[in-house]
Amino acid sequence: MSVADLIEGQHVCICAGAGGVGKTTTSAAIAMGMAARGHKVAVLTIDPAKRLATSLGLSELANEERRIEPEIFARHGIEMRGELWAMMLDAKRTWDEMIDRRAPDARTRDAILGNRIYQQLSTAVAGTTEYMALERIYELHEEGRYDLLVLDTPPTRNALDFLEAPERLSRFIDSRSLQIFLRPGIFGVRAFGRGTGLVFGVLKRITGSDLLSDMSEFFGAFGDMAIGIRERASRVGELLSDPRTAFLLVTSPRRDAIDESIGFRRRLRELGIPFDGAIVNRVHEAAGVDGSAEGVESDLAALLGADLARKVAENFADYRRVAERDSLNVERLRRELGGEPLVRVPLFDDDVHDIGGLAHVCEHLFAGDAVTA
Ligand SMILES: Nc1ncnc2c1ncn2[C@@H]1O[C@H](COP(=O)(O)OP(=O)(O)O)[C@@H](O)[C@H]1O
Ligand SMILES: [Mg+2]
Numbered sequence: 433m434s435v436a437d438l439i440e441g442q443h444v445c446i447c448a449g450a451g452g453v454g455k456t457t458t459s460a461a462i463a464m465g466m467a468a469r470g471h472k473v474a475v476l477t478i479d480p481a482k483r484l485a486t487s488l489g490l491s492e493l494a495n496e497e498r499r500i501e502p503e504i505f506a507r508h509g510i511e512m513r514g515e516l517w518a519m520m521l522d523a524k525r526t527w528d529e530m531i532d533r534r535a536p537d538a539r540t541r542d543a544i545l546g547n548r549i550y551q552q553l554s555t556a557v558a559g560t561t562e563y564m565a566l567e568r569i570y571e572l573h574e575e576g577r578y579d580l581l582v583l584d585t586p587p588t589r590n591a592l593d594f595l596e597a598p599e600r601l602s603r604f605i606d607s608r609s610l611q612i613f614l615r616p617g618i619f620g621v622r623a624f625g626r627g628t629g630l631v632f633g634v635l636k637r638i639t640g641s642d643l644l645s646d647m648s649e650f651f652g653a654f655g656d657m658a659i660g661i662r663e664r665a666s667r668v669g670e671l672l673s674d675p676r677t678a679f680l681l682v683t684s685p686r687r688d689a690i691d692e693s694i695g696f697r698r699r700l701r702e703l704g705i706p707f708d709g710a711i712v713n714r715v716h717e718a719a720g721v722d723g724s725a726e727g728v729e730s731d732l733a734a735l736l737g738a739d740l741a742r743k744v745a746e747n748f749a750d751y752r753r754v755a756e757r758d759s760l761n762v763e764r765l766r767r768e769l770g771g772e773p774l775v776r777v778p779l780f781d782d783d784v785h786d787i788g789g790l791a792h793v794c795e796h797l798f799a800g801d802a803v804t805a
Contacts, residue, residue: 435465435709436798438678438680439462439580442678443579444573444581445581445583446678447682448679449681449689449696453684453689456481457713457790458682458711459475460477460488460790461793462475462797463475463518464794465797465798466514470513473578473579473581474582475517475518475519478520483786488518490518490519490520495568499516499517500517500787505787507787510787521561523565527553530664531544544653547653560597563665565584565586566597566672567668569581569583592695598668599665601662601665602666672703672705673703673704673706675706678706679700681707681711685712685761685762693765710774716755718755762776
Protein backbone atom coordinates (compact mmCIF):
# COMPACT_ATOMS: atom_id res chain seq x y z
CA MET A 433 0.00 0.00 0.00
CA SER A 434 1.42 3.36 -1.03
CA VAL A 435 0.20 6.73 0.18
CA ALA A 436 0.67 7.87 -3.42
CA ASP A 437 -2.36 5.75 -4.40
CA LEU A 438 -4.44 7.48 -1.75
CA ILE A 439 -3.68 11.05 -2.76
CA GLU A 440 -2.82 10.87 -6.44
CA GLY A 441 -4.93 13.47 -8.25
CA GLN A 442 -5.98 15.22 -5.05
CA HIS A 443 -5.24 18.87 -4.53
CA VAL A 444 -5.12 19.08 -0.76
CA CYS A 445 -3.98 16.48 1.76
CA ILE A 446 -4.80 17.06 5.42
CA CYS A 447 -2.89 15.10 8.05
CA ALA A 448 -4.91 15.18 11.25
CA GLY A 449 -4.51 13.40 14.55
CA ALA A 450 -3.70 13.81 18.22
CA GLY A 451 -0.59 15.63 19.44
CA GLY A 452 2.83 13.99 19.34
CA VAL A 453 1.93 11.11 17.05
CA GLY A 454 4.02 12.30 14.12
CA LYS A 455 1.73 14.58 12.11
CA THR A 456 4.45 17.07 11.27
CA THR A 457 6.90 14.33 10.34
CA THR A 458 4.31 12.50 8.25
CA SER A 459 3.11 15.57 6.39
CA ALA A 460 6.68 16.56 5.51
CA ALA A 461 7.42 13.00 4.35
CA ILE A 462 4.24 12.78 2.26
CA ALA A 463 5.03 16.13 0.64
CA MET A 464 8.57 15.02 -0.08
CA GLY A 465 7.47 11.67 -1.49
CA MET A 466 4.89 13.25 -3.78
CA ALA A 467 7.39 15.90 -4.91
CA ALA A 468 9.91 13.16 -5.68
CA ARG A 469 7.23 11.62 -7.93
CA GLY A 470 7.15 14.73 -10.06
CA HIS A 471 4.58 16.98 -8.43
CA LYS A 472 4.97 20.56 -7.32
CA VAL A 473 4.12 20.27 -3.66
CA ALA A 474 3.92 22.70 -0.76
CA VAL A 475 3.74 21.56 2.84
CA LEU A 476 2.38 23.84 5.53
CA THR A 477 3.90 22.80 8.84
CA ILE A 478 2.55 24.11 12.10
CA ASP A 479 5.00 23.38 14.88
CA PRO A 480 8.01 21.67 13.35
CA ALA A 481 10.69 20.53 15.78
CA LYS A 482 13.58 22.95 15.48
CA ARG A 483 15.95 20.55 13.76
CA LEU A 484 13.37 19.51 11.20
CA ALA A 485 12.52 23.16 10.52
CA THR A 486 16.19 23.94 10.01
CA SER A 487 16.67 21.10 7.58
CA LEU A 488 13.64 22.31 5.61
CA GLY A 489 15.19 25.79 5.48
CA LEU A 490 12.58 27.20 7.84
CA SER A 491 14.86 28.65 10.47
CA GLU A 492 13.08 31.97 10.63
CA LEU A 493 9.34 32.27 10.87
CA ALA A 494 8.41 31.69 7.27
CA ASN A 495 4.78 32.36 6.53
CA GLU A 496 5.77 32.25 2.86
CA GLU A 497 6.73 29.05 1.07
CA ARG A 498 10.40 28.34 0.46
CA ARG A 499 11.71 25.85 -2.01
CA ILE A 500 14.03 23.17 -0.73
CA GLU A 501 17.21 23.16 -2.73
CA PRO A 502 17.28 20.21 -5.17
CA GLU A 503 20.95 19.52 -4.29
CA ILE A 504 19.93 18.46 -0.78
CA PHE A 505 17.94 15.55 -2.19
CA ALA A 506 20.75 14.50 -4.49
CA ARG A 507 23.06 14.40 -1.47
CA HIS A 508 20.70 11.89 0.15
CA GLY A 509 20.43 9.79 -2.97
CA ILE A 510 16.85 10.86 -3.63
CA GLU A 511 15.73 11.44 -7.17
CA MET A 512 13.62 14.58 -6.98
CA ARG A 513 11.50 14.88 -10.11
CA GLY A 514 9.23 17.63 -8.85
CA GLU A 515 9.54 20.51 -6.41
CA LEU A 516 9.20 20.59 -2.63
CA TRP A 517 8.20 23.83 -0.97
CA ALA A 518 7.74 24.27 2.74
CA MET A 519 6.40 26.91 5.06
CA MET A 520 5.54 27.36 8.66
CA LEU A 521 2.20 28.66 9.83
CA ASP A 522 2.28 31.99 11.57
CA ALA A 523 -1.33 32.21 12.74
CA LYS A 524 -1.02 35.79 13.94
CA ARG A 525 0.37 36.98 10.62
CA THR A 526 -2.28 35.13 8.67
CA TRP A 527 -4.94 36.93 10.70
CA ASP A 528 -3.20 40.27 10.19
CA GLU A 529 -3.02 39.71 6.46
CA MET A 530 -6.68 38.81 6.34
CA ILE A 531 -7.57 42.02 8.16
CA ASP A 532 -5.26 43.95 5.86
CA ARG A 533 -7.03 42.58 2.78
CA ARG A 534 -10.51 43.21 4.12
CA ALA A 535 -10.21 46.56 5.88
CA PRO A 536 -11.89 49.34 3.89
CA ASP A 537 -9.04 51.78 4.58
CA ALA A 538 -5.69 52.11 6.32
CA ARG A 539 -7.17 53.80 9.39
CA THR A 540 -9.60 50.99 10.07
CA ARG A 541 -6.85 48.44 9.49
CA ASP A 542 -4.48 50.11 11.94
CA ALA A 543 -7.24 50.54 14.50
CA ILE A 544 -7.97 46.82 14.39
CA LEU A 545 -4.37 45.62 14.31
CA GLY A 546 -3.46 47.82 17.26
CA ASN A 547 -6.54 46.85 19.25
CA ARG A 548 -6.08 44.66 22.31
CA ILE A 549 -9.29 42.70 21.81
CA TYR A 550 -8.13 41.82 18.33
CA GLN A 551 -4.71 40.83 19.62
CA GLN A 552 -6.39 38.49 22.08
CA LEU A 553 -8.70 37.10 19.46
CA SER A 554 -5.96 36.45 16.95
CA THR A 555 -3.66 34.62 19.35
CA ALA A 556 -5.56 33.30 22.32
CA VAL A 557 -9.01 32.22 21.20
CA ALA A 558 -9.26 28.44 20.98
CA GLY A 559 -9.28 27.18 17.45
CA THR A 560 -7.84 30.23 15.74
CA THR A 561 -4.60 28.44 14.87
CA GLU A 562 -6.63 25.61 13.43
CA TYR A 563 -8.76 28.03 11.50
CA MET A 564 -5.81 30.00 10.20
CA ALA A 565 -4.09 26.84 9.00
CA LEU A 566 -7.13 26.11 6.86
CA GLU A 567 -7.40 29.75 5.82
CA ARG A 568 -3.80 29.68 4.60
CA ILE A 569 -4.34 26.44 2.68
CA TYR A 570 -7.51 27.83 1.16
CA GLU A 571 -5.60 30.88 -0.02
CA LEU A 572 -2.93 28.73 -1.68
CA HIS A 573 -5.63 26.46 -3.08
CA GLU A 574 -7.31 29.45 -4.74
CA GLU A 575 -4.02 30.75 -6.11
CA GLY A 576 -3.48 27.37 -7.77
CA ARG A 577 0.30 27.48 -7.98
CA TYR A 578 0.81 23.93 -6.64
CA ASP A 579 -0.28 20.47 -7.71
CA LEU A 580 -0.65 19.40 -4.11
CA LEU A 581 -0.85 21.14 -0.73
CA VAL A 582 -0.09 19.08 2.34
CA LEU A 583 -1.39 20.40 5.61
CA ASP A 584 0.07 19.48 8.95
CA THR A 585 -2.36 20.26 11.78
CA PRO A 586 -1.80 22.02 15.11
CA PRO A 587 -0.87 20.10 18.23
CA THR A 588 -4.36 20.19 19.68
CA ARG A 589 -5.13 17.79 22.45
CA ASN A 590 -8.17 16.67 20.52
CA ALA A 591 -7.97 16.12 16.78
CA LEU A 592 -11.65 16.97 16.42
CA ASP A 593 -11.03 20.60 17.35
CA PHE A 594 -9.56 21.04 13.95
CA LEU A 595 -12.69 19.97 12.09
CA GLU A 596 -14.81 22.39 14.00
CA ALA A 597 -12.59 25.45 13.68
CA PRO A 598 -14.36 27.18 10.74
CA GLU A 599 -17.72 26.51 12.32
CA ARG A 600 -16.50 27.88 15.64
CA LEU A 601 -15.31 31.12 14.04
CA SER A 602 -18.67 31.50 12.28
CA ARG A 603 -20.45 30.83 15.54
CA PHE A 604 -18.37 33.44 17.27
CA ILE A 605 -19.30 36.00 14.62
CA ASP A 606 -22.96 35.03 14.86
CA SER A 607 -22.91 34.86 18.62
CA ARG A 608 -25.22 37.01 20.62
CA SER A 609 -22.42 38.70 22.49
CA LEU A 610 -20.87 39.87 19.26
CA GLN A 611 -24.22 40.75 17.71
CA ILE A 612 -25.08 42.89 20.70
CA PHE A 613 -22.02 44.96 19.99
CA LEU A 614 -22.59 45.07 16.26
CA ARG A 615 -26.32 45.57 15.95
CA PRO A 616 -27.84 49.02 16.00
CA GLY A 617 -29.38 48.46 19.35
CA ILE A 618 -30.89 49.98 22.40
CA PHE A 619 -28.36 52.75 22.45
CA GLY A 620 -29.29 54.16 19.09
CA VAL A 621 -27.37 54.07 15.85
CA ARG A 622 -24.81 51.59 17.01
CA ALA A 623 -24.25 50.14 20.45
CA PHE A 624 -21.15 52.21 20.81
CA GLY A 625 -22.36 55.35 19.16
CA ARG A 626 -23.01 58.69 20.79
CA GLY A 627 -24.38 58.48 24.27
CA THR A 628 -22.66 55.27 25.22
CA GLY A 629 -19.48 57.15 26.01
CA LEU A 630 -20.97 58.12 29.31
CA VAL A 631 -21.86 54.53 30.22
CA PHE A 632 -18.37 53.42 29.32
CA GLY A 633 -16.84 56.22 31.26
CA VAL A 634 -18.56 54.93 34.37
CA LEU A 635 -17.74 51.27 33.70
CA LYS A 636 -14.18 52.20 32.94
CA ARG A 637 -13.84 53.87 36.29
CA ILE A 638 -15.28 50.80 37.98
CA THR A 639 -13.18 48.24 36.14
CA GLY A 640 -10.19 50.53 36.05
CA SER A 641 -9.23 49.48 32.53
CA ASP A 642 -9.56 50.57 28.96
CA LEU A 643 -11.04 47.23 28.06
CA LEU A 644 -14.42 48.65 27.19
CA SER A 645 -13.14 51.34 24.93
CA ASP A 646 -11.01 48.68 23.22
CA MET A 647 -14.13 46.59 22.75
CA SER A 648 -16.05 49.53 21.44
CA GLU A 649 -13.34 50.38 18.96
CA PHE A 650 -12.80 46.79 17.89
CA PHE A 651 -16.41 45.91 17.29
CA GLY A 652 -17.02 49.22 15.61
CA ALA A 653 -14.25 48.61 13.10
CA PHE A 654 -14.61 44.85 12.89
CA GLY A 655 -18.37 44.87 12.49
CA ASP A 656 -18.45 45.67 8.80
CA MET A 657 -15.84 43.06 8.06
CA ALA A 658 -17.41 40.35 10.17
CA ILE A 659 -19.90 39.26 7.54
CA GLY A 660 -17.17 38.91 4.92
CA ILE A 661 -15.01 36.91 7.27
CA ARG A 662 -17.96 34.71 8.14
CA GLU A 663 -18.69 33.95 4.50
CA ARG A 664 -15.06 33.19 3.98
CA ALA A 665 -15.06 30.84 6.97
CA SER A 666 -17.88 28.82 5.51
CA ARG A 667 -16.07 28.48 2.18
CA VAL A 668 -12.89 27.50 4.01
CA GLY A 669 -14.95 24.93 5.91
CA GLU A 670 -16.19 23.49 2.63
CA LEU A 671 -12.61 22.75 1.64
CA LEU A 672 -12.67 20.01 4.29
CA SER A 673 -15.32 18.06 2.41
CA ASP A 674 -14.15 18.94 -1.10
CA PRO A 675 -13.80 15.80 -3.23
CA ARG A 676 -10.25 16.87 -4.11
CA THR A 677 -9.21 17.04 -0.48
CA ALA A 678 -7.65 13.90 0.97
CA PHE A 679 -8.07 13.34 4.64
CA LEU A 680 -5.49 11.19 6.39
CA LEU A 681 -5.56 10.29 10.02
CA VAL A 682 -2.18 9.98 11.70
CA THR A 683 -2.00 8.03 14.92
CA SER A 684 0.37 6.16 17.16
CA PRO A 685 -0.38 2.53 18.05
CA ARG A 686 -0.91 3.37 21.72
CA ARG A 687 -4.27 2.48 23.15
CA ASP A 688 -5.41 6.06 23.88
CA ALA A 689 -4.39 7.31 20.43
CA ILE A 690 -6.19 4.41 18.76
CA ASP A 691 -9.32 5.12 20.84
CA GLU A 692 -9.21 8.74 19.76
CA SER A 693 -8.69 7.77 16.12
CA ILE A 694 -11.71 5.52 16.18
CA GLY A 695 -13.77 8.41 17.57
CA PHE A 696 -12.33 10.70 14.93
CA ARG A 697 -13.20 8.31 12.10
CA ARG A 698 -16.79 8.12 13.33
CA ARG A 699 -17.03 11.91 13.57
CA LEU A 700 -15.80 12.31 9.99
CA ARG A 701 -18.54 9.95 8.90
CA GLU A 702 -21.14 12.02 10.76
CA LEU A 703 -19.86 15.24 9.20
CA GLY A 704 -19.78 13.71 5.74
CA ILE A 705 -16.07 14.38 5.33
CA PRO A 706 -14.40 11.92 2.98
CA PHE A 707 -11.74 9.78 4.62
CA ASP A 708 -8.78 8.44 2.70
CA GLY A 709 -6.81 6.36 5.15
CA ALA A 710 -4.97 6.01 8.42
CA ILE A 711 -1.24 6.13 9.04
CA VAL A 712 -0.09 4.36 12.17
CA ASN A 713 3.31 5.80 13.05
CA ARG A 714 5.96 4.61 15.51
CA VAL A 715 4.90 1.00 15.48
CA HIS A 716 7.11 -1.43 17.39
CA GLU A 717 7.54 -4.08 14.72
CA ALA A 718 7.72 -7.66 15.92
CA ALA A 719 9.18 -8.87 12.62
CA GLY A 720 12.45 -10.74 13.04
CA VAL A 721 11.99 -11.12 16.77
CA ASP A 722 10.05 -14.35 17.06
CA GLY A 723 11.33 -17.14 19.25
CA SER A 724 11.15 -17.42 22.97
CA ALA A 725 13.08 -15.14 25.29
CA GLU A 726 14.63 -18.22 26.91
CA GLY A 727 15.93 -19.39 23.56
CA VAL A 728 17.46 -15.98 22.98
CA GLU A 729 19.04 -15.95 26.40
CA SER A 730 20.78 -19.27 25.99
CA ASP A 731 22.01 -18.27 22.52
CA LEU A 732 23.39 -15.02 23.85
CA ALA A 733 24.93 -16.45 27.01
CA ALA A 734 27.70 -18.05 25.02
CA LEU A 735 28.46 -14.69 23.41
CA LEU A 736 27.90 -12.15 26.18
CA GLY A 737 28.12 -14.02 29.45
CA ALA A 738 25.15 -14.94 31.62
CA ASP A 739 24.49 -11.53 33.22
CA LEU A 740 24.43 -9.44 30.11
CA ALA A 741 22.58 -12.16 28.19
CA ARG A 742 19.81 -12.10 30.77
CA LYS A 743 19.45 -8.34 30.51
CA VAL A 744 19.33 -8.43 26.75
CA ALA A 745 16.78 -11.24 26.87
CA GLU A 746 14.60 -9.28 29.29
CA ASN A 747 14.78 -6.28 27.03
CA PHE A 748 13.88 -8.45 24.10
CA ALA A 749 10.88 -9.86 25.95
CA ASP A 750 9.72 -6.33 26.86
CA TYR A 751 10.00 -5.20 23.29
CA ARG A 752 8.04 -8.19 22.11
CA ARG A 753 5.27 -7.46 24.57
CA VAL A 754 5.08 -3.87 23.35
CA ALA A 755 5.08 -5.08 19.75
CA GLU A 756 2.23 -7.47 20.51
CA ARG A 757 0.29 -4.70 22.23
CA ASP A 758 0.85 -2.38 19.22
CA SER A 759 -0.28 -5.07 16.86
CA LEU A 760 -3.52 -5.66 18.81
CA ASN A 761 -4.24 -1.93 18.82
CA VAL A 762 -3.59 -1.61 15.10
CA GLU A 763 -5.93 -4.53 14.47
CA ARG A 764 -8.61 -2.79 16.52
CA LEU A 765 -8.33 0.28 14.29
CA ARG A 766 -8.30 -1.90 11.18
CA ARG A 767 -11.58 -3.50 12.20
CA GLU A 768 -13.14 -0.06 12.66
CA LEU A 769 -11.94 1.01 9.21
CA GLY A 770 -13.31 -2.03 7.44
CA GLY A 771 -11.58 -2.05 4.09
CA GLU A 772 -10.22 1.47 4.32
CA PRO A 773 -6.46 1.87 3.83
CA LEU A 774 -4.08 1.65 6.75
CA VAL A 775 -0.35 2.26 6.39
CA ARG A 776 2.18 1.43 9.10
CA VAL A 777 5.44 3.25 9.76
CA PRO A 778 7.81 1.64 12.29
CA LEU A 779 9.39 3.37 15.23
CA PHE A 780 12.93 4.27 14.22
CA ASP A 781 15.88 4.26 16.57
CA ASP A 782 16.34 7.99 16.06
CA ASP A 783 14.11 11.01 15.74
CA VAL A 784 13.26 12.14 12.25
CA HIS A 785 14.89 15.51 11.88
CA ASP A 786 16.33 15.80 8.40
CA ILE A 787 15.84 14.90 4.75
CA GLY A 788 17.51 11.52 5.28
CA GLY A 789 15.10 10.73 8.12
CA LEU A 790 12.13 11.79 6.02
CA ALA A 791 13.39 9.52 3.24
CA HIS A 792 13.19 6.57 5.69
CA VAL A 793 9.62 7.47 6.54
CA CYS A 794 8.87 7.71 2.80
CA GLU A 795 10.15 4.18 2.25
CA HIS A 796 7.31 2.96 4.42
CA LEU A 797 4.65 5.45 3.36
CA PHE A 798 5.33 4.73 -0.29
CA ALA A 799 6.18 1.05 0.12
CA GLY A 800 6.66 -0.84 -3.11
CA ASP A 801 6.94 2.45 -4.91
CA ALA A 802 10.39 3.74 -3.97
CA VAL A 803 12.25 6.60 -5.60
CA THR A 804 15.46 6.34 -3.60
CA ALA A 805 18.29 5.83 -6.02
N1 LIG B 1 8.55 6.75 13.01
C1 LIG B 1 9.25 7.48 13.89
N2 LIG B 1 10.32 6.94 14.53
C2 LIG B 1 11.03 7.65 15.43
N3 LIG B 1 10.75 8.92 15.76
C3 LIG B 1 9.71 9.53 15.16
C4 LIG B 1 8.90 8.84 14.19
N4 LIG B 1 7.94 9.70 13.77
C5 LIG B 1 8.13 10.86 14.44
N5 LIG B 1 9.18 10.76 15.27
C6 LIG B 1 9.66 11.79 16.21
O1 LIG B 1 8.64 12.02 17.17
C7 LIG B 1 8.58 13.38 17.55
C8 LIG B 1 7.18 13.92 17.33
O2 LIG B 1 6.90 13.93 15.94
P1 LIG B 1 6.06 15.11 15.28
O3 LIG B 1 5.98 14.81 13.83
O4 LIG B 1 6.63 16.42 15.64
O5 LIG B 1 4.66 14.88 15.98
P2 LIG B 1 3.35 15.81 15.97
O6 LIG B 1 3.51 16.78 14.84
O7 LIG B 1 2.20 14.86 15.76
O8 LIG B 1 3.32 16.46 17.29
C9 LIG B 1 9.64 14.09 16.73
O9 LIG B 1 10.79 14.24 17.51
C10 LIG B 1 9.92 13.12 15.57
O10 LIG B 1 11.25 13.23 15.09
MG1 LIG C 1 3.44 18.78 14.92
